[in-house]
Amino acid sequence: MIIRKLISPAFVLVVLSATIFSCSVKPVSVYETGSGGDSIQHIKNVYAINIFTDYVTSELWKTEDTSCIIVKNIFDSTMLGEGGLYLKWNKTSGGCNWVGIGIGWDGWNGKNLQEIYNEAAIQFMVRSPKGTQPGLPWAMAFEDFGGGQAWAGVFSNFIEGGKITEQWTKVQIPLTAFDFNQFDADKSGIKQLIIQFESEGEIFFDDLKIVPTQSVESKMAIVPFANSLAIVDGIKDNVYSGNGFSLENGQVWLAVNDKNIMVYAEVNDASPLQNIQSGKDIWNGDALEIAFTTNAAASANRKALLLSDQHIGIKATTAPVIWNWRNNTTATGNVITKKTTTGYIVEALIPLEQFIAAPFIAGNNYQIEVAIDAGTNKGREKQYRWNNPYNEGFNTSPQLWGKMRIINETVAN
Numbered sequence: 375m376i377i378r379k380l381i382s383p384a385f386v387l388v389v390l391s392a393t394i395f396s397c398s399v400k401p402v403s404v405y406e407t408g409s410g411g412d413s414i415q416h417i418k419n420v421y422a423i424n425i426f427t428d429y430v431t432s433e434l435w436k437t438e439d440t441s442c443i444i445v446k447n448i449f450d451s452t453m454l455g456e457g458g459l460y461l462k463w464n465k466t467s468g469g470c471n472w473v474g475i476g477i478g479w480d481g482w483n484g485k486n487l488q489e490i491y492n493e494a495a496i497q498f499m500v501r502s503p504k505g506t507q508p509g510l511p512w513a514m515a516f517e518d519f520g521g522g523q524a525w526a527g528v529f530s531n532f533i534e535g536g537k538i539t540e541q542w543t544k545v546q547i548p549l550t551a552f553d554f555n556q557f558d559a560d561k562s563g564i565k566q567l568i569i570q571f572e573s574e575g576e577i578f579f580d581d582l583k584i585v586p587t588q589s590v591e592s593k594m595a596i597v598p599f600a601n602s603l604a605i606v607d608g609i610k611d612n613v614y615s616g617n618g619f620s621l622e623n624g625q626v627w628l629a630v631n632d633k634n635i636m637v638y639a640e641v642n643d644a645s646p647l648q649n650i651q652s653g654k655d656i657w658n659g660d661a662l663e664i665a666f667t668t669n670a671a672a673s674a675n676r677k678a679l680l681l682s683d684q685h686i687g688i689k690a691t692t693a694p695v696i697w698n699w700r701n702n703t704t705a706t707g708n709v710i711t712k713k714t715t716t717g718y719i720v721e722a723l724i725p726l727e728q729f730i731a732a733p734f735i736a737g738n739n740y741q742i743e744v745a746i747d748a749g750t751n752k753g754r755e756k757q758y759r760w761n762n763p764y765n766e767g768f769n770t771s772p773q774l775w776g777k778m779r780i781i782n783e784t785v786a787n
Contacts, residue, residue, distance in 0.1 A: 417490050417493075417494055417585075417586050418489050418490055419486075419489060420485070420486065420487065420489065420490050420494075420584070422479060422480035422485050423583055423585075424479070424582075424583045424584075425479040425496075425567055425582040425583055425584065426459070426477055426479070426498075426580075426581075426582040426583075427455060427581055427582070427583070428453075428455045428458065429447065429456075429457055430445075430459070433477055433478045433479055433480075433481065433482065434476070434478075435475065435476050435478075436474070436475040436476075437470055437473050437474060437475070439468060441464075441467075441468040441469070441470075442463060442464060442465060442468030442469070442470035442473045443461070443462070443463040443468070443470075443474075443475075444460070444461070444462045445459060445460070445461055445475060446459065446460040447459060448460050448578070452501075452578070453578070453580055454499055454542060454580045455581070457580075458578060458579060458580030458581075459578070459580065460503075460576070460577075460578055460579075461475075461571075461576065461577050461578075461579050462575075462576040463571040463575060463576075464574040465571060465572060465573060465574065466573070466574060467574070472570070473570070473571040473572075474568060474569050474570040474571055475568070475569050476517075476566045476567065476568045476569070477566055477567050477582070478565060478566040479566070479567065482565065482566070484519060484562075484563045484564065484565065485563075485564040486561070486562045486563070486564070487516070487549060487561045487562070487564055487584075488561040488562045490549065490584070490586075491549050491561055492549075492550060493586060494548075494549050494584050494587055495546045495547055495548045495549060495584070495586075495587045496514065496546070496547045496549070496567070496583075496584060497545065497546045497547075497581075497582075497583055497584070497585045498544075498545050498579065498580070498581060498582040498583070499542045499544060499545070499579070499580050499581045500538055500542070500543055500545060500579055500580075501538070501539075501540060501541065501542045501543065501577070501578040502538050502539055502540050502577065502578075503540075503577070503578065504540070505540070506537055506538065506539050506540075507539075507575070507577075508530065508537055508538075509528070509529070509530045509533060509537070510533070510538070510575070510577070511528075511571065511572040511573040512527075512528040512569055512570060512572070513525055513526065513527050513569075513570045513572075514526055514528060514547065514552075514567065514568065514569050515552070515567070515568045515570070516554075516559060516561075516564050516566075516568075517564070517565050517566050517567075518559050518560040518563045518564055518565055519560075519563050519565045520560065520563075522554075522557050522558050522559035522560055523559055523568070524552040524553055524554040524556075524557070524559040524561075525552065525553055525556070526547055526551040526552045526553070526764065526765075528545065528547065529764075532545055532546060532547045532551075533545050538577070546585070546587075548587060548764065549584075550762070550764065550765070551764035551765060552765075553765050553767060553771075555677060555767065555770075555771045555773060555774075556771075567582075592761060592776045592777050593760065593761045593776035593777070594739075594776065594777045594778070594779060595616060595617060595618060595628075595742070595760075595776065595777070595778045595779070596616035596617045596778070596779055596781060597616045597628045597629065597630055597778045597779065597780050597781075598613065598614070598615050598616050598629050598630075598780075598781060598782070598783040599629075599630055599631055599734065599736040599780050599781065599782055599783060600613045600629050600631055600783040601631055601783075602631075603629055603630075603631055603634050603636045603723060604723070605636070605708055605710060605721050605722075605723050607710065610627065610638050610640070613629045613636070613783065614627035614628075614629055614638050616628070616629075616781075619744040619760045620760070621744070621745075621746055621758045621759070622763070623641060623642045623746055623748055623758050624639060624641035624642055624643075624717070624746050625639070625640050626638070626639040626640075626662070626744050626746070627639075628664075628778065629783075630780060631734070632726075632733035632734060632735075633725060633726055633727065633733070634724060634725055634726060635666075635724050635726060635734075636721075636722065636723045636724070637662065637664065637688070637720065637721065637722045637724070638719075638721045639662050639719065639721075639746070640714070640717070640719055641662075641690070641717045641719070641720070641746055641748075642716050643660065643716075643717035643718055643748060644717075645750050646660065646690075646713050646714075646717045646718040647660055647690055647691050647692055647711055647713060647718050648660050648691070648749065648750045648751045649661060649689050649690060649691045649751070650751045651689070652689075652695075653697065653702075653704075654697065654699060654702060656689040656695065656697050657687060657747050657754060657757075658747075658753050658754045659689070659690075659691075659747065659751065659753065659754060660689075660690035660691065660718070660747060660748065660750075661687050661688060661689055661690050661746075661747040661754075662687065662688040662690060662720055662744075662745075662746055662747070663685070663686070663687045663688075663744070663745040663746075663747065663769075664684075664685075664687075664742065664743070664745075665683070665685040665686075665742065665745075665768055665772075665775060666684055666740060666742040666743075666775075666778075667680065667682050667683045667684070667740055667741045667742075667772065667775075668682050668684070668726070668729075668731040668732045668733070668734060668740065669682035669683075669740075670735070670738035670739060672741065672772070674772070674773065674775075675773055676772055676773070677771075677773070679770065679772065681730045682730060682731060682732060683700070683772060684698075684700055684729050685698075685699040685700055685769050686698055686699070686705060686724065687699065688709060688720055688722055690711055690718060690720055691711065692711060694709040694711050694720065695709075696709060696722060696724060698728070698729070699769065700729070705728055706724075706728055707722055707723055707724035707725060708722065708723045709722040709723075710722075734780050736780050736781055736782045737780065737781070738779075738780055739777050739778070739779050739780075740777065740778055740780065741775040741776070741777055741778075742761075742775055742776060742777065742778045743759060743761050743762070743768045743776060744759070744760040745758060745759045745760070745768065746758045760776060761774065761775055761776030762774040762775075762776075
């Protein structure tokens, strides 16, 4: 599966060419906040949590070309505290290859986010100068001192209410949404926060900080171990007695034994069973993907795939195909698909013997991620993921997977 990246690989070089823009600056404490809200002094042992509040300092730089971006420090009653930022950008007409800003908060000292990675978020406030905006064409990244970057898109589900109005709107992005694996970024040595701007727009911006959230735990699904597995013409029978995998656009259930894995999915789709792709590209249309391990002892924090890690896909069309991305070949198995009034159903029985896989054992926990690719014959429009909906790249990053617990069929009800 190919993951479309927000960022050009040459991005690091572009960042290094950017310079600090000229403006009046005021040295402020990392804990100084405006009158717009209370200041949280630290989260566990992380004290450098206020990234931008009120004043532009030498910690902030931007793309130098003012035809591509304008950054103004505004001081009036419309801001949350004493001051804030007015941002206006136009990447297309400005002719810049890259447009953005960076903030090396806490005096460009290193920040260790490792301890709070699963229980904190980036939060900031934005306000539209005029009218309502459906979102922000931005990407944000933490960069370490070695140039490694962890990126996250500013998606609509991170925006309170799903849109930006002329009133101050909160945006909150969990730290877990930032992909530290793709470019091997170091959580324990963060240099700066970067914001990349696409398209064009303007916004008022203020109160950028790290805030605590509830601890994020990997999801757990119950999967029954059944001695007998057989497809029943696309009907969800009693063998799927576990709680399944709930996604935004559907539900997936699994059942296993020592020889097979069986999949049943009910997908909500306005244009069901559309996928003209073949081979490794079946992700680029309607499809079901499952990444899992058959090694219960595999470390959940491993950065590389093991031989026991699998990634399979089912092309969801009237002529379904099972694909094995690990071996880059068609997999064997029985599959049926059916249209429904709300989308489609997929059911598949897939032998494990074709993979480098140990038998599943009842009572063990195994890592797994389940995804539904939603698209048309023109291509994929969105991927829905079960355990980690924010981070792409689960096909190569077991750290993004959740867990399934295999239990005997008789106790799976």
